[in-house]
């Protein structure tokens with residue numbers, strides 16, 4: 215198993231720095247992710263999805279429980295706050311692509327930064343890798359010298375995906391990666407993520423409140439409420455048959471679920487016609 219989360223708990227302080235009051239955010243979450251798999255995490259705003267996501271990429275230490283990556287407890291490995299070898303194998307793409315990049319960096323610097331941080335390449339080797347990655351995300355070397363403000367939202371998110379791929383990761387956290395994009399661009403970016411997953415044998419945790427997007431991209435899914443997994447869907451085709459009241463509520467809240475899924479599928483066909 216690539217990633218294993220065992221009974222993690224997390225509380226956050228409430229009411230400011232001097233307050234001792236704590237609010238439980240994660241309440242005993244366990245999950246597993248195999249190589250090459252895309253697992254969806256669906257839940258309402260504030261349910262703790264991003265907190266769990268941050269825990270999986272090594273930046274939110276659990277109060278209790280374990281996060282095992284390739285069998286190793288990442289928060290107990292020596293120097294987990296620095297740059298141990300496992301860290302380059304874990305990457306992330308977030309919803310807010312604008313604040314994910316330094317606006318004063320050109321695309322080449324954005325993509326090569328992790329290569330320098332992890333001492334994987336520098337100079338012309340790093341630049342060659344940046345061009346290769348830009349091609350992989352459908353942009354190409356012409357974009358190397360552009361600034362973020364010279365790119366569309368979809369192009370900038372592709373640059374963020376290229377950066378996430380730079381260190382040859384095995385696992386990528388995708389925290390609402392298409393939520394800020396137009397539907398037609400969402401389809402293109404999800405198709406890109408899907409083809410990259412196959413090409414590089416990547417595993418994804420895809421956090422979303424959008425059931426249609428989860429149905430489109432994921433192999434299986436977890437419904438998440440108030441810091442707990444309330445229902446697991448082992449076959450994504452059965453997403454519409456969830457039984458728990460919370461999952462059904464989420465399903466019904468997306469009244470246009472099947473319309474939206476049809477839109478995505480339609481967008482994919484259109485995309486392939488345009489290609």
Ligand SMILES: Nc1ncnc2c1ncn2[C@@H]1O[C@H](COP(=O)(O)OP(=O)(O)OP(=O)(O)O)[C@@H](O)[C@H]1O
Nearest residue numbers: 226227239257258259260261262263264265266423
């Ligand atoms: N560092 C922190 N300190 C205090 N409270 C926090 C911290 N990080 C998150 N929280 C709180 O934890 C709860 C869960 O937040 P989280 O971002 O994980 O939820 P989410 O399900 O990802 O929501 P959204 O979909 O809106 O991003 C929220 O009430 C949030 O305010």
